[in-house]
Amino acid sequence: MKRKFLLILSVAYTVFMAYLCFYYFTKGETHSYQVAFGGIFCGLVPLSLILFTKIKFNMPIMLSYFAFLFASQYLGSILGFYHLGWWDTFLHLLSGALLAFVGIALYERMTHQHARSNISYWLVFLFVLSFSVFGGVVWEIYEFSMDQFFSMTLQGGGNFDTMIDLLADTAGGLLIAIIASVRTKRRFKMS
Template sequence: MKRKFLIILSTAYVIFMACLCFYYFSKGETHSYQVAFGGMLCGLVPLCLILFTKIKFNMPIMISYFAFLFASQYLGSILGFYHLGWWDTFLHLLSGALLSFVAIALYERMTHQHTRNDISYWLVFLFVLAFSVFGGVVWEIYEFSMDQFFNMTLQGGGNFDTMVDLIADTTGALIIATIAAVKTKKRFNMS
């Protein structure tokens, strides 16, 4: 059931972005059809993983992934919400939290249930925080590279934009990493 829902969700997003891509291409709006084309690729990634691998996905993370794509690609880039000023910072805060949840899911998959009580809550905190902040750094490298190589303007505010984005990513990560550490500490104290 979960697998079918994720296939439908991924397919629907790809079709939505493909329609937008065709529409904006026919109107000659280069930026919008490029964003929509990128949206198609982003929607295909989970679909390909679902169909061609045995990876099991965490449903809340996948729904959050598509909500984030919709908010950043369609609302942010195509409809222009990024001109609100706070939209980009808000999405970076959310992406920091979302990547933290991905880190927690990875942690749970990479460790055995019975050994988790022996792992320090500080290690959980550092793993979740580092994973999430690293994701933010990789994204900023991507933005910088696209601006340099393809003359795009992803870093509209230059260094200031980059630093605000990284601070927002880190803040979202800190919140979730702290919650994960506190839960781990409580579980450790109960055993």
């Protein structure tokens, strides 16, 4: 049931972005159809993973992924919410938290359940925070590369924009890393 729902959600997002790509292409709105074109690929990533791998997806993470895509691609880039000023920072805060949750899911997949009681809550904290911050850094490298090689303006405010984005990513990741380490510490005391 969960797999079927994620398939439908992935197809729906991909079709929505394909429609927007065609619509804005026919209107000659280059920026909007390019964003929508990128959205097609973002929608296809989970679809491809579902169809061609045996990865089991965490439903809240997948729902957050599509909500984030919608908020950044459609609301932010196409409808212009990024002009609000705070929208970009808000999304970086959310992406930091989302990446931290992905870090937690990876931690739980990569460690044996019985071994977790021997893993320090500090290590959990550092892993989750590092994973989240690393994702933010990779995104900023992407923005910088697109600006340099394709004359885009993803880093609208230059270094100031990059630092605000990284601080927001870190704050979102830090919050979830603290929660994860406190939960790990409590589990360790109960064992």
